Amino acid sequence: MQSRVALVTGGTGGIGTAIIERLARMGHRVATNYRDEARARAWQARMRERGVEVAMAPGDVASPEHAEAMVREIERQLGPVEILVNNAGITRDTTFHKMSALQWQEVINTNLNSCFNVTRPVIEGMRERRWGRIIQISSINGQKGQYGQANYAAAKAGMHGFTISLAQENARFGITVNTVSPGYIATDMVMAVPEPVREKIVAQIPTGRLGKPEEIAYAVAFFIPEEADWITGANLAVNGGQYMGW
Numbered sequence: 001m002q003s004r005v006a007l008v009t010g011g012t013g014g015i016g017t018a019i020i021e022r023l024a025r026m027g028h029r030v031a032t033n034y035r036d037e038a039r040a041r042a043w044q045a046r047m048r049e050r051g052v053e054v055a056m057a058p059g060d061v062a063s064p065e066h067a068e069a070m071v072r073e074i075e076r077q078l079g080p081v082e083i084l085v086n087n088a089g090i091t092r093d094t095t096f097h098k099m100s101a102l103q104w105q106e107v108i109n110t111n112l113n114s115c116f117n118v119t120r121p122v123i124e125g126m127r128e129r130r131w132g133r134i135i136q137i138s139s140i141n142g143q144k145g146q147y148g149q150a151n152y153a154a155a156k157a158g159m160h161g162f163t164i165s166l167a168q169e170n171a172r173f174g175i176t177v178n179t180v181s182p183g184y185i186a187t188d189m190v191m192a193v194p195e196p197v198r199e200k201i202v203a204q205i206p207t208g209r210l211g212k213p214e215e216i217a218y219a220v221a222f223f224i225p226e227e228a229d230w231i232t233g234a235n236l237a238v239n240g241g242q243y244m245g246w
């Protein structure tokens with residue numbers, strides 16, 4: 001496979017790290033953003049020890065200006081972005097009748113508006129070069145809804161609406177756009193959920209366990225090779241059988 005430039009937002013997190021590592025082992029040149037420089041450099045050094053060289057640029061994906069500057073800095077270091085994984089995300093869980101405007105806005109800005117902010121600066125280059133891969137990391141809870149996550153479920157469902165529109169607009173330009181919708185994965189995001197709640201979640205998963213970040217990275221990698229040229233606008237659910245709808 002040709003070596004490509006891959007930008008994975010939120011690459012320092014649980015799922016992002018696994019995606020970065022997988023894409024690097026496929027021979028791609030990988031990059032991510034950071035907000036906290038000291039933490040990011042420590043992570044970068046750990047990746048280097050594992051043999052993975054990651055280009056990094058500062059950037060809050062919730063800000064259009066930051067995201068554009070981050071993309072330009074990555075392009076300066078590695079060249080044009082050919083593979084984009086919109087992975088950065090947060091939760092601010094509470095039932096809707098108690099939700100503040102800030103909790104709503106932070107989640108929509110970070111999970112959904114970030115897709116605009118980061119994809120907009122790369123899409124024209126992909127169209128000019130007539131090749132690209134754009135993959136959104138959505139969530140099972142964008143497919144089925146979740147008590148206490150109206151903000152998160154709205155953002156994650158919106159990501160797939162974004163995917164299928166972008167897929168239509170860019171198919172003729174050699175760009176595929178797809179979504180991966182993970183179920184519950186054993187990362188900090190899920191380990192922060194109280195243990196009794198986690199046990200109830202696991203009880204609903206037919207495979208009887210949480211997913212691993214590597215299992216999401218595998219699904220992302222599936223969309224990248226030339227053999228995947230005809231797969232666009234798809235949503236790949238990776239959830240241990242917990243939800244089998246669209």
Ligand code: NDP
Nearest residue numbers: 010012013014015060061087088089139182184185187189
């Ligand atoms: P983590 O909390 O481990 O990682 C999240 C990453 O996103 C971090 O690198 C974080 O950086 C970054 N990030 C958050 N906000 C911003 C921002 N405003 N600008 C730039 N970077 C930001 O989460 P996961 O790895 O578990 O989740 C990754 C994605 O997968 C998310 O979109 C999540 O919604 C989705 N997902 C996760 C599931 C799970 O079970 N874990 C299930 C379904 C979907 P920083 O260190 O600076 O905060």
